[in-house]
Amino acid sequence: MGLVVQKYGGSSIADAASVRRVAARIVETHRAGNGVVVVVSAMGDTTDELLDLAEQVSPSPPVRELDMLLTAGERISMALLAMAISDLGAEARSYTGSQAGLITDSAHGAARIIDVTPGRIREALDSGAIPIVAGFQGVAQDTKDITTLGRGGSDTTAVALAAALGADVCEIYTDVDGVFSADPRVVPRARQLHVVTYEEMLELAAAGAKVLHLRCVEYARRFDLPIHVRSSFSNREGTFVLSDEALAARIDQGDIMEQPIISGTVADLNDAKITVVGVPDRPGEAAAIFTALADAGINIDMIVQNVSAASTGRTDVTFTCPQGSLVKATESLDAVRGVIGFEDLLTDAEIAKISLVGAGMRSNPGVSATFFKALADAGVNVEMISTSEIRISVVTRADVATDAVRALHTAFGLDADGEAVIYAGTGR
Numbered sequence: 001m002g003l004v005v006q007k008y009g010g011s012s013i014a015d016a017a018s019v020r021r022v023a024a025r026i027v028e029t030h031r032a033g034n035g036v037v038v039v040v041s042a043m044g045d046t047t048d049e050l051l052d053l054a055e056q057v058s059p060s061p062p063v064r065e066l067d068m069l070l071t072a073g074e075r076i077s078m079a080l081l082a083m084a085i086s087d088l089g090a091e092a093r094s095y096t097g098s099q100a101g102l103i104t105d106s107a108h109g110a111a112r113i114i115d116v117t118p119g120r121i122r123e124a125l126d127s128g129a130i131p132i133v134a135g136f137q138g139v140a141q142d143t144k145d146i147t148t149l150g151r152g153g154s155d156t157t158a159v160a161l162a163a164a165l166g167a168d169v170c171e172i173y174t175d176v177d178g179v180f181s182a183d184p185r186v187v188p189r190a191r192q193l194h195v196v197t198y199e200e201m202l203e204l205a206a207a208g209a210k211v212l213h214l215r216c217v218e219y220a221r222r223f224d225l226p227i228h229v230r231s232s233f234s235n236r237e238g239t240f241v242l243s244d245e246a247l248a249a250r251i252d253q254g255d256i257m258e259q260p261i262i263s264g265t266v267a268d269l270n271d272a273k274i275t276v277v278g279v280p281d282r283p284g285e286a287a288a289i290f291t292a293l294a295d296a297g298i299n300i301d302m303i304v305q306n307v308s309a310a311s312t313g314r315t316d317v318t319f320t321c322p323q324g325s326l327v328k329a330t331e332s333l334d335a336v337r338g339v340i341g342f343e344d345l346l347t348d349a350e351i352a353k354i355s356l357v358g359a360g361m362r363s364n365p366g367v368s369a370t371f372f373k374a375l376a377d378a379g380v381n382v383e384m385i386s387t388s389e390i391r392i393s394v395v396t397r398a399d400v401a402t403d404a405v406r407a408l409h410t411a412f413g414l415d416a417d418g419e420a421v422i423y424a425g426t427g428r
Ligand code: ADP
Pocket: 008, 009, 010, 011, 012, 041, 152, 173, 174, 175, 176, 178, 179, 180, 181, 182, 183, 184, 185, 208, 209, 210, 211, 212, 264, 425, 427
């Protein structure tokens, strides 16, 4: 008998019928002799709808209240699911994140888990019940206020609970069969990956593949906890996210053949680009720019500095950040304009970040050549470039993102024979 944490995303519990369907699945796992802990997201697009509602009430609501509002979505799902399970003759008890011991810092909207004390979940398990935990939320250690972990954060609740409880596996149930070589909504002939390493999944998630929350992958890697991403609409085996060592063991056993060179391509349309024009070319200027942004809590992704024109002694610094941080970023730079002495700020939200990820890039020459040739052949202009050992990312115009991803997918031989199944969801 094992212990499994199962997380059901919003599209898997979008209405009463799906709540009942998922309840049956949970009870089946429980009756097979497993301890089961369930983590739920809000039903369907509830979180987006609550955000829309908040915006109608106030253009910039207090972050404490916004978190209180959003966590209501998961509370609805947890109670309904517990009712449906009880209807099937098993005992289920629902818990908010706070009751389940998800202790966070007080960064509303992007809180970090600092401790997990799942005493009540253990008790429920020991008494043979099925605990149902509201995902995406916790309670701040210092202020005792209710917090949220950031969009998509229920994945992280599930992995954190699985690690704290010593579960054998964390199953993430969603509306596609697993992790694919591209978003199947963008590339219909995306190929399902059977295994992917933590390292590659981190790069895919950081590049914008929203199938798993970035922090849940960081957490799983830290605790060496296997994640199984699969569909709640089928019984097919999904994708295992695991360590290099576990992957090597499966290759040795003949379970899988070989790790592919490229695991996938991703388009991220959520970034914006800021150019600081006419920055004096002297030591300390970049430090001043990025300190101002860091003090404002802005995450920077790519950075490019042009060669300065000898005649002016000035240069341009361009970087990308999340679109949601654009206003704050420009305000914080404007505030130090006098000290830095730059000439202008240009912003651009019509960009896409296109990435190619694969552990095999390390040892296979020619990946960059194929990458840039494919983009050139598709008529895609590259504005910025950044790389890691196992990733190449470029910034392009937003309107060519789909063409770019499809061109790369084909150029690297990733197209599958048939089309991937999308079982539900709006992709919102
Ligand atoms: P859930 O509601 O279950 O949390 P999400 O919408 O957060 O679901 O994540 C699942 C979606 O992620 C899929 O429907 C798919 O459109 C998208 N996605 C993006 N990139 C990938 C990828 N590489 N593999 C699989 N799905 C992906």
